Amino acid sequence: MKRRRFLGVLLAVFGATAATSFAYPLLRFFAPPSRDSRVKNVSISKNDIPLGGARSIVFNDNPVIVINRYEKGFVAFSRVCTHLGCLVEYDKGQRKLVCPCHAGTFDLDGNVLSGPPPGPLPLIPLKVEGDFIIIGTSVTG
Numbered sequence: 001m002k003r004r005r006f007l008g009v010l011l012a013v014f015g016a017t018a019a020t021s022f023a024y025p026l027l028r029f030f031a032p033p034s035r036d037s038r039v040k041n042v043s044i045s046k047n048d049i050p051l052g053g054a055r056s057i058v059f060n061d062n063p064v065i066v067i068n069r070y071e072k073g074f075v076a077f078s079r080v081c082t083h084l085g086c087l088v089e090y091d092k093g094q095r096k097l098v099c100p101c102h103a104g105t106f107d108l109d110g111n112v113l114s115g116p117p118p119g120p121l122p123l124i125p126l127k128v129e130g131d132f133i134i135i136g137t138s139v140t141g
């Protein structure tokens with residue numbers, strides 16, 4: 001009887017852990033950041049991202065990737081995959097963004113190339129001024 005109870009508790013702990021690991025990223029993705037924590041913009045030196053390179057930053061408490069694309073210039077996306085919220089990684093050699101969870105892939109315009117993601121990666125506004133990339137330039141408040 002004690003063994004059954006122990007196994008029941010163990011299963012409950014594993015179940016709660018698994019449920020939390022799925023629910024937390026989804027809640028973070030859909031919950032808006034608190035108004036006080038909003039940052040109007042973030043500046044990065046253009047020299048920090050060579051042609052074809054990328055840099056991950058945190059903008060308004062959200063993971064963002066800034067990419068210096070060949071021929072198209074700088075672009076910034078949310079790194080949160082539109083499938084189940086894993087963080088995408090930049091594959092410089094393949095020139096695409098790859099989600100490690102279910103192999104979803106996105107082109108460097110944020111569009112879905114393959115896999116289960118239902119939509120493109122959210123674009124983060126930016127502008128280039130002199131030697132700096134300013135992320136979030138259209139955020140007001």
Ligand code: FES
Nearest residue numbers: 081083084099104
């Ligand atoms: S979470 Fe990215 S493909 Fe499933």
